[in-house]
Amino acid sequence: MRLLGVELRRLAARRLIGFVLLGGLAAVALVVVGAWFTAQPPTEAQLAEAQTMFEQELEYWEQEGDQMVADCLESEEQESERLGEEVDFGCDQMAPQLEWFLPYAPPLEEIFTSSLASVAFIPVLLMLIIGVTATAAELSTGTMSTWLTFVPRRTRVVLSKIAAPALVALPLTALIMGVVVGGFYGVYAFHGTTGTISAELWTEVAWIAVRTVGLGAAAAAVGSALGVLLRHTAVALGLVFVWSVVVEQILRGTVPRLQPYLLTTNLLAWVQGGTEYWINECRDSADGVFCEGVEHTLSLGAASIYLGVGAAVILVLATLVFRRRDVG
Amino acid sequence: MGQTDYAISTRDLRKTYRGARGRHVAVDRLDLRVPVGGVHGFLGPNGSGKTTTIRMLLGLVRADSGRMRIFGQHVPEQLPEVVGRVGAIVESPKFFPSFTGRTNLDLLARAIDAPHGRVDEVLEATGLRERGADRYRGYSLGMKQRLAIAATLLKQPDLLIFDEPTNGLDPAGIHEIRGTMRRLADEGRTVLVSSHILAEVEQVADTVSIIGRGRLLATGPVADVIGDRTAGVRVGVAEPERARQVLETAGLLVRVEGQHLMVDGERDPARISWLLGTNGLWVNELAPVRVGLESVFLELTGSSTLGAEGDVR
The missing domain is CATH 3.40.50.300 (P-loop containing nucleotide triphosphate hydrolases)
Structure with missing residues (x-):
């Protein structure tokens, strides 16, 4: 515990932690500022313009509407005959509505969870950086050798160096997610466009935030382990970037069936509490090969196991390597 | 021990x-x-x-x-x-x-x-x-x-x-x-x-x-390992040529280095001082010259290379 306390002090003394926190807060502040604009209800000018366009469309509809509906029903009937099953072209919903001409501004209740999930990767990435630099900087500058001449028990040393960034990541990620949740709710409440935020939705939001905080801590720990393994901040972060942004995107496009095994898919499933992905499945039919996208679900449980096992492997590997490696 | x-x-x-x-x-x-x-x-x-x-x-x-x-x-x-x-x-x-x-x-x-x-x-x-x-x-x-x-x-x-x-x-x-x-x-x-x-x-x-x-x-101990490894004695004297003859006559190995003489292998400056003094030659410099680490290594290893052992494949 003494070593962990010293590591926490060391991290607290690092200016980088402050810079990362400020960077994270600045990034989410930009997101909240973006939300400020999307949360705004239509202005008087937008309403007036929409009303004018609606009236023009209504006038055209009154002249041509009956024919348009008739044409629609005919096409619908032809398609139904061709496919041998009932299809609905929505011919009864063709009459113009005013909201068609208003800028679309979904209420917070519709986008709260998806927005949080997309922003969650900001603090997680920042915590990864904190973890990587915590150990890689020490190894690349040689200060680790000074440390080991004072504390030669390597397992304790490496565990303290992995655990400390994880602990630091907890309040930092919580703070950033608190700003995001509060910021989103604040700007939508200001504009009166929250919609109905039910207790159930608040619970879902809270769980997303809690899981993100946990992921932030895990990212810091894994980052520390990667720093131990790779010894250079740029190498470790470069590897993460190349894997998650380049390799996984290529795999996602070329081998879609690998999606449930991709890191990014599992991270999304963890944060959102499960996620859907589509795989194009083809079969032979009378008209030739028929393909359709089939939706699959990656559950929170499956993502937990994937991420947990992956993190454990990296942490154990880092510990074993550090125990045996020559330190310069 | x-x-x-x-x-x-x-x-x-x-x-x-x-x-x-x-x-x-x-x-x-x-x-x-x-x-x-x-x-x-x-x-x-x-x-x-x-x-x-x-x-x-x-x-x-x-x-x-x-x-x-x-x-x-x-x-x-x-x-x-x-x-x-x-x-x-x-x-x-x-x-x-x-x-x-x-x-x-x-x-x-x-x-x-x-x-x-x-x-x-x-x-x-x-x-x-x-x-x-x-x-x-x-x-x-x-x-x-x-x-x-x-x-x-x-x-x-x-x-x-x-x-x-x-x-x-x-x-x-x-x-x-x-x-x-x-x-x-x-x-x-x-x-x-x-x-x-x-x-x-x-x-x-x-x-x-x-x-x-x-x-x-x-x-x-330092004295045992490197303490007596004197390369020679550097001698400053007004008449170097006559001093060289005196020292060589006494059986010493002498080299001329500019205005000085270098008496190789002699570890006792007092003997040089006495030899020159008894011949009316007065020294203005008499300095034992210590061997460098390189010389010690060469002596200890009998090798012309000092660094680490070469690559072993």
Whole structure:
């Protein structure tokens, strides 16, 4: 515990932690500022313009509407005959509505969870950086050798160096997610466009935030382990970037069936509490090969196991390597 | 002497590095013994295995084979038990550059649970009290070295290991470090100082071990190992040509070096002075010329190469 306390002090003394926190807060502040604009209800000018366009469309509809509906029903009937099953072209919903001409501004209740999930990767990435630099900087500058001449028990040393960034990541990620949740709710409440935020939705939001905080801590720990393994901040972060942004995107496009095994898919499933992905499945039919996208679900449980096992492997590997490696 | 009479002892210690160009033997069956108390010089040319040996003793590098003890305790297995008695600076001092000197020491002090106030004491002892609040990256090389010594003193160690401590220091810094090592030894501690400069070790060490190509070449009191290795005597005299004839007549080997004479192989300046004086030649300079480390190595190894052993494929 003494070593962990010293590591926490060391991290607290690092200016980088402050810079990362400020960077994270600045990034989410930009997101909240973006939300400020999307949360705004239509202005008087937008309403007036929409009303004018609606009236023009209504006038055209009154002249041509009956024919348009008739044409629609005919096409619908032809398609139904061709496919041998009932299809609905929505011919009864063709009459113009005013909201068609208003800028679309979904209420917070519709986008709260998806927005949080997309922003969650900001603090997680920042915590990864904190973890990587915590150990890689020490190894690349040689200060680790000074440390080991004072504390030669390597397992304790490496565990303290992995655990400390994880602990630091907890309040930092919580703070950033608190700003995001509060910021989103604040700007939508200001504009009166929250919609109905039910207790159930608040619970879902809270769980997303809690899981993100946990992921932030895990990212810091894994980052520390990667720093131990790779010894250079740029190498470790470069590897993460190349894997998650380049390799996984290529795999996602070329081998879609690998999606449930991709890191990014599992991270999304963890944060959102499960996620859907589509795989194009083809079969032979009378008209030739028929393909359709089939939706699959990656559950929170499956993502937990994937991420947990992956993190454990990296942490154990880092510990074993550090125990045996020559330190310069 | 028993094992506990030695601060450090190694037996058949070996370390091989593997690289793109094959294997390289850094330390080869090294038997090193550093007696308790005094300053022990650990001499060898660059690449001879000094730093690797020190790193192995401190558990930073794994030995391929062999045994090591510090104060009778097997290392690295029992290093945690004995590390509190060992302070070490390996190569250049390494601290967190963005932290102050005091913060760097404070973190180390907390890691070993040093008594409260110990950081102030060691800052005071090394003359860094006024600069403790400055960032380490702003320190001069001498201050960095002093901070490293301050760090070693946090433990109040019985054994101090300094690896090339005067590298890059100005003469004042070298003098200061030399004085510090001597003072620490006089306080009853054991100091192991590695160097590739013969004169540096000679001035401060009580005992010495010389290694070359990872192997022990000689060990013992300084006087026995390198103390009488005089290359010759440099003579300044008003009539060098007549002086040369006098000395050669006496059977000495004499070379003319500019306005001076160099009497090779003669270790007794008094004899030269007497020979010249009895012939009415008065010397204005009479200086024994010491051999360099290179010469000692050449003599000990009988080899023309001084560095580490070559690559082994």
